[in-house]
Amino acid sequence: MMRMSKIVRTCADLMYPFVVIFGWYVIMHGHLTPGGGFQGGAVVATGAALVIVAYSYQEITSMLKKAVLMVQESTGLLLFIGAGLGGMVLGFPFFFNWLANSGSLFGMSVPYGPNPGELNTAGFLPLMNIAVGIEVWGGLTLVILYLLSGLEKGEA
Amino acid sequence: MRRYLSVAVMLILAAFLMFIVTGLTFGNPQYADMDDYFIQNGQEQIATNNIVTTIVFDYRGFDTLGESTVLFTAVIGVAMLFRKFTGGEYDEDE
Numbered sequence: 001m002m003r004m005s006k007i008v009r010t011c012a013d014l015m016y017p018f019v020v021i022f023g024w025y026v027i028m029h030g031h032l033t034p035g036g037g038f039q040g041g042a043v044v045a046t047g048a049a050l051v052i053v054a055y056s057y058q059e060i061t062s063m064l065k066k067a068v069l070m071v072q073e074s075t076g077l078l079l080f081i082g083a084g085l086g087g088m089v090l091g092f093p094f095f096f097n098w099l100a101n102s103g104s105l106f107g108m109s110v111p112y113g114p115n116p117g118e119l120n121t122a123g124f125l126p127l128m129n130i131a132v133g134i135e136v137w138g139g140l141t142l143v144i145l146y147l148l149s150g151l152e153k154g155e156a
Numbered sequence: 157m158r159r160y161l162s163v164a165v166m167l168i169l170a171a172f173l174m175f176i177v178t179g180l181t182f183g184n185p186q187y188a189d190m191d192d193y194f195i196q197n198g199q200e201q202i203a204t205n206n207i208v209t210t211i212v213f214d215y216r217g218f219d220t221l222g223e224s225t226v227l228f229t230a231v232i233g234v235a236m237l238f239r240k241f242t243g244g245e246y247d248e249d250e
Contacts, residue, residue: 031204036212038223070235077228084217095217100203109203122204128213128220135224139231146238 003056012054019047027133031122037129041136048141057148069142076135083127099123 003009026033027040052060087098100123101109108121198210213220 031206031209033206034208036209073228073231077224080221080224084221095214095221097202097214100201107203110199110205112199115205117205122206122209123202123214125202125204125209125213128217129209132220132224136227139227142231143234146234149238 003059004054009054012050016047016051019050020044023047023137024133027129028126029119030129031125032117032119037132038136040129041133042140044133044137045140045144048137049144052144052148060145060148064141064145066142066145069138069145072138073135073142076131076133076138079131079134080128083124083131086124097123097125099127 004012023040023042023044023046025040026035026043027037030036030040048064051063055063084095087096088094090098092098099105099107101107102123106120106122106124106126108118110118110121194207194211194215198204198207202210202214204210204214
């Protein structure tokens with residue numbers, strides 16, 4: 001039952017929400033700023049890695065369940081494919097951007113040329129970014145947990 | 157002897173790759189029709205300011221689907237490699 005000192009644990013507790021919020025900012029603004037689902041999901045997984053480093057293995061496995069993360073990763077990939085398939089129900093080809101310029105969710109148009117941008121644009125690209133973000137978040141956290149489980153019980 | 161042989165093979169391979177690199181023409185072609193098409197029509201067709209995201213998720217959406225599948229497969233591979241072995245059997249108790 002080894003873990004880092006109280007200073008490290010307190011700092012990890014303080015930093016974790018900000019890391020997660022920044023990761024979700026990168027995911028949600030993927031169609032406006034540099035970044036996107038992959039990068040934002042990696043940032044959120046970095047927050048999980050911070051907590052994993054700060055706490056002991058037993059405390060981590062009681063907080064982060066591998067089965068939940070597996071379901072999360074599969075859900076992300078299924079959401080991604082489902083967003084692509086959604087247009088086929090309405091008669092569009094596979095992976096057609098069926099929400100762009102439609103006026104509904106994320107359906108605003110943008111003028112040509114440089115402009116400040118609007119969150120409610122880009123059709124299904126934000127849905128894709130969210131799906132990929134969920135998948136990368138779950139997947140990378142799962143990889144870190146599996147790599148950690150290679151250690152002996154008393155080592156971490 | 158084997159070490160010298162491997163070093164020699166490495167040097168020959170490196171020289172071969174460097175020779176190929178010297179023949180490459182970087183920045184050529186300087187003009188491509190696809191670039192102008194994406195920049196001219198991306199904002200109108202996909203309603204997105206970020207042209208890179210437009211290309212990655214819409215114009216080249218199948219590529220991103222492949223990337224997601226590659227990540228999924230990589231995680232499955234790690235899960236297979238790092239599962240617990242207890243006397244020939246493995247369990248997933250966690």
